[in-house]
Amino acid sequence: MKNxxxxxxxxxxxxxxxxxxxxxxxxxCLLTTGNVLTSDSISRLNTREIKNISIYEYVAITEExxxxxxxxxxxxxxxxxxxxxxxxxxxxxxxxFYDFRIKELTKNNG
Amino acid sequence: xxxxxxxxxVKKIPPLSPVVVEILNLINSNEEVEFxxxxxxxxxxxxxxxxxxxxxxxxxxxxxxxxxxxxxxCLLLGINTIRNLVISSAVMNRFKSDYGNNLDFNKMWKxxxxxxxAAKVYSDKLGINGDAAFISGLLHDIGKIILDYYMPDIYKxxxxxxxxEECLFYEAENLLIGTDHCxxxxxxxxxxxxxxxxxxxxxxHHNPVDIDSDISLTDVIIISDITSHGLGxxxxxxxxxxxxxxSIFKKPGISLLLIEENLPLIEAITESYINNxx
Numbered sequence: 001m002k003n004x005x006x007x008x009x010x011x012x013x014x015x016x017x018x019x020x021x022x023x024x025x026x027x028x029c030l031l032t033t034g035n036v037l038t039s040d041s042i043s044r045l046n047t048r049e050i051k052n053i054s055i056y057e058y059v060a061i062t063e064e065x066x067x068x069x070x071x072x073x074x075x076x077x078x079x080x081x082x083x084x085x086x087x088x089x090x091x092x093x094x095x096x097f098y099d100f101r102i103k104e105l106t107k108n109n110g
Numbered sequence: 111x112x113x114x115x116x117x118x119x120v121k122k123i124p125p126l127s128p129v130v131v132e133i134l135n136l137i138n139s140n141e142e143v144e145f146x147x148x149x150x151x152x153x154x155x156x157x158x159x160x161x162x163x164x165x166x167x168x169x170x171x172x173x174x175x176x177x178x179x180x181x182x183x184c185l186l187l188g189i190n191t192i193r194n195l196v197i198s199s200a201v202m203n204r205f206k207s208d209y210g211n212n213l214d215f216n217k218m219w220k221x222x223x224x225x226x227x228a229a230k231v232y233s234d235k236l237g238i239n240g241d242a243a244f245i246s247g248l249l250h251d252i253g254k255i256i257l258d259y260y261m262p263d264i265y266k267x268x269x270x271x272x273x274x275e276e277c278l279f280y281e282a283e284n285l286l287i288g289t290d291h292c293x294x295x296x297x298x299x300x301x302x303x304x305x306x307x308x309x310x311x312x313x314x315h316h317n318p319v320d321i322d323s324d325i326s327l328t329d330v331i332i333i334s335d336i337t338s339h340g341l342g343x344x345x346x347x348x349x350x351x352x353x354x355x356x357s358i359f360k361k362p363g364i365s366l367l368l369i370e371e372n373l374p375l376i377e378a379i380t381e382s383y384i385n386n387x388x
Contacts, residue, residue, distance in 0.1 A: 073342070079350070
């Protein structure tokens with residue numbers, strides 16, 4: 001599972017992935033969202049007096065937790081479309097959202 | 111409180127800050143805008159200046175780190191994007207700090223951002239004005255925020271009814287208060303002097319789809335609103351996708367493939383914008 005946490009720049013390590021742009025006090029973006037930190041980029045952030053950064057924290061989840069999340073997505077989408085009558089295109093649309101969200105969930109859990 | 115009293119209350123909603131109104135008047139005047147004058151106006155408001163620079167430099171606009179002052183932002187991003195940034199920052203500043211009666215502002219905001227991201231992507235694909243699409247998506251539900259912020263007791267009844275009767279927001283609103291968030295949102299945007307195109311889209315985003323006309327910005331917002339709900343950016347627990355039938359899919363250009371192919375991009379833009387405005 002992917003969480004976003006804010007850490008002090010002193011705790012930044014190589015390999016961490018930025019969850020938001022690192023912007024200095026003048027409004028200049030030094031590194032963009034999604035960038036993976038390297039020793040060089042960490043020193044650049046330090047030099048430009050960046051105090052905190054937001055990073056993605058990947059938390060491993062159990063199979064049971066993953067199954068529950070899949071069930072929740074299914075339940076949510078079933079409810080979201082439950083007020084509609086029989087429209088084949090809308091059933092397909094629900095499936096499109098379901099497939100995408102499950103794919104994202106799987107991707108974030110390796 | 112009846113419909114008329116509600117409309118009277120809405121008319122009393124304070125305008126956006128004088129600086130913002132002045133900026134929007136200048137941009138909307140249809141006259142040539144001198145960037146130096148625009149810059150002078152924007153830098154009167156330090157908060158607005160910081161927010162514009164930070165958003166302008168975010169990965170969302172694809173020019174990270176290149177923009178160091180407001181004049182450059184105007185030159186590189188163009189006047190319409192600057193107008194979007196001004197509106198977006200002004201509305202965020204108005205509500206974010208202390209909002210939250212019956213609705214959760216963070217959920218409302220994320221729903222608006224995802225709708226805006228989808229509107230930007232779809233409008234580019236469909237050849238429709240993307241600048242107005244983004245801000246219309248962002249503000250399409252502003253009427254709900256206004257009603258909940260200024261009339262919390264009345265809106266509690268609406269939210270309770272919507273949950274109990276499992277209907278759409280605008281149905282509960284029309285039944286209980288004789289108006290809805292589309293009309294209220296449009297009225298407020300008009301009083302805030304936002305461009306007419308935006309208030310018209312906000313007014314009509316739950317109207318029945320006119321399947322005989324060409325594709326419009328309203329159609330783009332309808333499909334973007336659906337996308338935002340489908341991706342899980344709903345503005346309330348147990349919500350419904352905000353349509354009653356499949357008529358939107360009868361409009362030229364709108365298809366399952368359009369949605370399916372663009373979901374990764376919409377999700378990425380949404381996540382980036384939310385993370386950079388928190």
